[in-house]
Amino acid sequence: MSNHDIPEENLPERSTAHGEVSVPDENPFADPGLPPHEHRIQDIDEGAARRSERTVALLFTISMLCTVGFIASYFAIPRDKSIFVFPIGHINAMNFALGLTLGVALFCIGAGAVHWARTLMSDVEIADERHAIEADPETKQKVLADFAQGAKESALGRRGLIRTTMFGALALLPLSGVFLLGGLGPKPEEKLRHTLWAKGKLLVNMNTDQPLRPADIPVGSLTFAKPDGLEESDEDFQQQIAKAALMIIRIQPENIKDKRELDWSHDGIVAYSKICTHVGCPISLYEQQTHHVLCPCHQSTFDLSDGGRVLFGPAGHALPQLHIGVNQDGFLEARGDFAEPVGPAFWERGAEK
Missing domain, CATH: 2.102.10.10 (Rieske [2Fe-2S] iron-sulphur domain)
Structure with a gap:
C-alpha cells in the first residue's frame, strides 16, 4: 500500500526539501465525541411505551403472586411429602415449591426493573468531566439536580401502574423471609x-x-x-x-x-x-x-x-x-x-x- 492510498489526514508529519515541517490539518487522535443519539421505539411511540409498561407491571405482578404462592406452599404442603422431578429424582415437595416460588419472585422483580430501565427510562448518553474527590458546593448542587432530573426521567410519577405493582412486589417479598423463620421448627421431639x-x-x-x-x-x-x-x-x-x-x-x-x-x-x-x-x-x-x-x-x-x-x-x-x-x-x-x-x-x- 503506497502513501497515495492513505488519506492525507492520516499521514504523519514529514519534512520538505527546504526543511519545513508539514502538519496535517486534523488531529487523528482527537476525541470523536459521542455518536448521535438514536431514539428507541418507546421514545417516539406512546403505544410501544404502554406495552413496555404493561410488561413491567406483569413481571411485578407475577412476583407478587409467587410470594403469595410461597406463603401458601409453606402452610399447604406436608413437610414429609416428596415428589419425583426429572432428572433429579425424589425430592421434598415443600422445599421444591418454596425454592421455585421464591426464585421466580426474585427473578421477576429483577427482570421488571431491567426492562423498565432499558425501555422507559432515559438512555441519553452523558459525558461528565472528572472532578476532585471532595465535592464543592456547586458539584453537590449539580448531583442533587441530576438526581431530581433522573427521577423525573424515570417517569415513576407518571407511570402509576409500574409504581403500584413495583411497590406491591417489594412490599410482599420480605414476607417470604418471615415465613422462612418457621423452617427452624417444629421441634424434632424424639x-x-x-x-x-x-x-x-x-x-x-x-x-x-x-x-x-x-x-x-x-x-x-x-x-x-x-x-x-x-x-x-x-x-x-x-x-x-x-x-x-x-x-x-x-x-x-x-x-x-x-x-x-x-x-x-x-x-x-x-x-x-x-x-x-x-x-x-x-x-x-x-x-x-x-x-x-x-x-x-x-x-x-x-x-x-x-x-x-x-x-x-x-x-x-x-x-x-x-x-x-x-x-x-x-x-x-x-x-x-x-x-x-x-x-x-x-x-x-x-x-x-
Missing part, C-alpha cells in the same frame, strides 16, 4: 433419638444387600450395613440412612478395651454409627493396626477398640455403638436401637428422655 434399628433387625450389607453372618466379617475388615427392609427406592431412604448407617469391624476380643463394647459385640464383631459426631459426615477411613477410624471432612479420629471415643479433632463425643448378636439362623441382628442419638450434638442431647 426423632433425633431413634433410628430404624430395633430388636431383631438384621444387619444387611450395603453393597450386596444380603444379611450378614459372622463369617462374612474377617478380622481387620470394615463393612457398611443398613437395617433390613430399608431400600434405596424408598422415598425417605436418605433421611433414614442418615441416622441408621452402620460400620462393622472385627477385632480380636482381647484387644477390646471397653467392657460395654465387649458385652455388646459378638466374637469381636462391633458395630458403630457411621455418622461423625461433629457435623454428620459419613466416616469411611479405617486404620486396621490401631482400630482407628477417621472422618474425611475435619479429621476427627475415633478409637473403635475403646468405646468409639474421640482421639483427635473437633468431634464432641464418642460414636454411638449398636448392641448386636446372632439370631437362631446365624445372622447378625440388632438387640435394640443405639443407646444415644447419632450424629452431631444438639441442645437437648443430655436431657432426660
Whole structure:
C-alpha cells in the first residue's frame, strides 16, 4: 500500500526539501465525541411505551403472586411429602415449591426493573468531566439536580401502574423471609433419638444387600450395613440412612478395651454409627493396626477398640455403638436401637428422655 492510498489526514508529519515541517490539518487522535443519539421505539411511540409498561407491571405482578404462592406452599404442603422431578429424582415437595416460588419472585422483580430501565427510562448518553474527590458546593448542587432530573426521567410519577405493582412486589417479598423463620421448627421431639434399628433387625450389607453372618466379617475388615427392609427406592431412604448407617469391624476380643463394647459385640464383631459426631459426615477411613477410624471432612479420629471415643479433632463425643448378636439362623441382628442419638450434638442431647 503506497502513501497515495492513505488519506492525507492520516499521514504523519514529514519534512520538505527546504526543511519545513508539514502538519496535517486534523488531529487523528482527537476525541470523536459521542455518536448521535438514536431514539428507541418507546421514545417516539406512546403505544410501544404502554406495552413496555404493561410488561413491567406483569413481571411485578407475577412476583407478587409467587410470594403469595410461597406463603401458601409453606402452610399447604406436608413437610414429609416428596415428589419425583426429572432428572433429579425424589425430592421434598415443600422445599421444591418454596425454592421455585421464591426464585421466580426474585427473578421477576429483577427482570421488571431491567426492562423498565432499558425501555422507559432515559438512555441519553452523558459525558461528565472528572472532578476532585471532595465535592464543592456547586458539584453537590449539580448531583442533587441530576438526581431530581433522573427521577423525573424515570417517569415513576407518571407511570402509576409500574409504581403500584413495583411497590406491591417489594412490599410482599420480605414476607417470604418471615415465613422462612418457621423452617427452624417444629421441634424434632424424639426423632433425633431413634433410628430404624430395633430388636431383631438384621444387619444387611450395603453393597450386596444380603444379611450378614459372622463369617462374612474377617478380622481387620470394615463393612457398611443398613437395617433390613430399608431400600434405596424408598422415598425417605436418605433421611433414614442418615441416622441408621452402620460400620462393622472385627477385632480380636482381647484387644477390646471397653467392657460395654465387649458385652455388646459378638466374637469381636462391633458395630458403630457411621455418622461423625461433629457435623454428620459419613466416616469411611479405617486404620486396621490401631482400630482407628477417621472422618474425611475435619479429621476427627475415633478409637473403635475403646468405646468409639474421640482421639483427635473437633468431634464432641464418642460414636454411638449398636448392641448386636446372632439370631437362631446365624445372622447378625440388632438387640435394640443405639443407646444415644447419632450424629452431631444438639441442645437437648443430655436431657432426660
